[in-house]
Amino acid sequence: MPFANGDRELLAFPQKRALIVMTPRPPQLETPFAVFDDGVLTPNDAFFVRWHLAGIPQSIDASTHRIVVNGAVQRELTLSLRDLAAMPAVEIVAVNECSGNSRAFFHPRVPGGQWGNGAMGNARWTGVRVRDILDRAGLLPNAKQVQFRGLDEPVEPPTPAFRKSLDVDVARGDDVIVAYLMNGQPMPLLNGFPVRLVVAGWYATYWVKMLSKITVLDHVDDNFWMKTAYRIPDTPNAGVAPGSTGFATVPINKLAVRSFVTSLTDGAAINAGPAVLRGIAFDGGSGIRSVEVSADGGASWRRATLEQDYGKYSFRRWTFQWNAAPGAYVLAVRATSNDGSTQNATPIWNAGGYMRNVIETYKVTVS
Amino acid sequence: MRSSWLFFVPLAFAAAGIAFAENSAPQGTTTIALPTGVGPTFKPGPGAKAAGKYCTTCHSSAYVAIQPPLNATQWAAEVTKMRKVYGASIPDDAAATIVQYLTTEYGKP
Known part of the structure; x- marks a missing residue:
């Protein structure tokens, strides 16, 4: 890659073609840029992979997988994939782009995942609106945010588990879905099999993989992955002068053009x-x-x-x-x-x- | 071009037929085996052993190797983040050794 310490190996992980290995554990794999010239949809086996924590299940039975819906709701739900399939299906073609896509091109350089431009992809996602699920559970009047969690776990118990939250009105949007198909196929395990959240138009950090729990919160989520990580300066274009401090931050949200x-x-x-x-x-x-x-x-x-x-x-x-x-x-x-x-x-x-x-x-x- | 098209069509149908019916949610088990022993090992040097012991509990050494050259302050901040934010159980003396090692082998003055 065209930056310092940009040596990378190309390797095929399970269900994947040879991709650019940024880190093997947790798996972080970048799509070779030439793939984007092949067609408007990024093939599943070429789609980038990004996990935060290495406690990733390597075997998942979709037939017994459940999504628990709890928190500030009238009725707790436990949904199977058959339950999802029985609900109205929505299909959206949407770009999934890592918040830190192209980070390695920042000057001055910043620590973190050193992606080139290939931490993005575009797929046709099929699934069920989060709104339909929330309506089935019934939101309580004090519902403020909706928190999403997947099956991945920290290696060490003190590490904050990966959870992401959306304001209720965002989560209830037309284009926020629990997707069970990616380009018409079950998604590769490394892309979130059997179900992942799709927040069309928003950065990939919210697209929680192996979705297993939807918790309606009566407060703004203060977990590490919302309160500390993935914050951007509250400035036009999210830019500040290098080294500057003292500006307000907000959770990252919509994709920049x-x-x-x-x-x-x-x-x-x-x-x-x-x-x-x-x-x-x-x-x-x-x-x-x-x-x-x-x-x-x-x-x-x-x-x-x-x-x-x-x-x-x-x-x-x-x-x-x-x-x-x-x-x-x-x-x-x-x-x-x-x-x-x-x-x-x-x-x-x-x-x-x-x-x-x-x-x-x-x-x-x-x- | 033609031959690759002919090659891929039967494969696509085979995968579709086994795994699911069009537009329905997947059923059954998917199992993968993530590769092990992939990627660089820590560069030799004083502290490499400590880095190997503590850092790779949670992530491969590649996470270090890909970073831009960081100075001592930046590497110290990274190690502190691993301990305080992610809860890595690294004793003080080992943390100091690791910061020195990362600055020497993966850093800049």
């Missing part, structure tokens, strides 16, 4: 003449309004053509006809979403290494 070229890599050499550039763009759920490409490092921009729309949470593929004359170029790509947010040429910085969404550039030699 991003775009990438997928048909070539930085440093590519191509032949002169008509060329078709391809890439992807996505945002936190308003949908992509436009993608622009620059062949002069961002001085001038021309619109790319948006390809088929798989929904506002999906990767949007784009193409750009480029009549390349011999020379050295810096290509740049910039997306603008329907809510007006766009990408900047100057990268943001924060100590967590979250939400990078700088305009990506690619040096290209044409001859």
Whole structure:
């Protein structure tokens, strides 16, 4: 990988093709970027993997798996996968992006999982709305947040178990589902078999894998993974000056708008003449309004053509006809979403290494 | 292109037929065996043994090796986080040894 200490092994973990191994334990596997040029949906066996804690069950019986719904509810529930399958099914194509995707490109560098740009993927998720489950349980009037927990456990008992919470109104959104299929198939165990939470438009930290418990809280969750970890500066674009302190923080939430070229890599050499550039763009759920490409490092921009729309949470593929004359170029790509947010040429910085969404550039030699 | 298409179609149908019916929730058991002994080992040096003993209880040494070069203050903060936040039971003297080792082998001045 193109950064200090970026040596990585490629290895196929169970149910996975060869992926970039960031850490074997807990498994953290990055998708090789070339995969994103293959199609708008990321294949299950190529989808990135990120676990926080190494106590991961390696055998799960979906037939006996249960999701317990408890806390500030009128009726506690214990749901099997058959119960879920009997409820109205929802299908959403949505990007799952790690909060720290691209962290290794932060300058100054920050500690943490040193991802390149491949800690993301786009899949068709099938499942049941959390709202439908909560309605079946019946929320009590004091319900404030909904906490989600999976089967993974800490190695050492003092380590805080991984739990994530959403405000009740967010959890009741149309596009928050308990998914049991990923691209029409049971998901790989490392992606959360047999069920995971999908919070379309929000960072992957909330997409709790191997979901086993939904607890309605009468307070704002103060567990480590909400109160301390995954906090971003409460500033525009979540950026602060390196080393600064004294700013307020909030839990990370919606995806920042991003775009990438997928048909070539930085440093590519191509032949002169008509060329078709391809890439992807996505945002936190308003949908992509436009993608622009620059062949002069961002001085001038021309619109790319948006390809088929798989929904506002999906990767949007784009193409750009480029009549390349011999020379050295810096290509740049910039997306603008329907809510007006766009990408900047100057990268943001924060100590967590979250939400990078700088305009990506690619040096290209044409001859 | 054509041959790979022909190759994949029967496989896809086979997997679908065994595991589930379209648009229904999965049933049955999935078992995997995560690989062991993968990735780098700690670089040799004073303190490598302590790092191997305490750090790898919860995570592989790769988590150290992938970090950008951190200075002594940053490595000390990481070790403190492991002890205070994640509850790693590392005695004081071993923690000091590990900070010195990480700064020397994986750090910068």
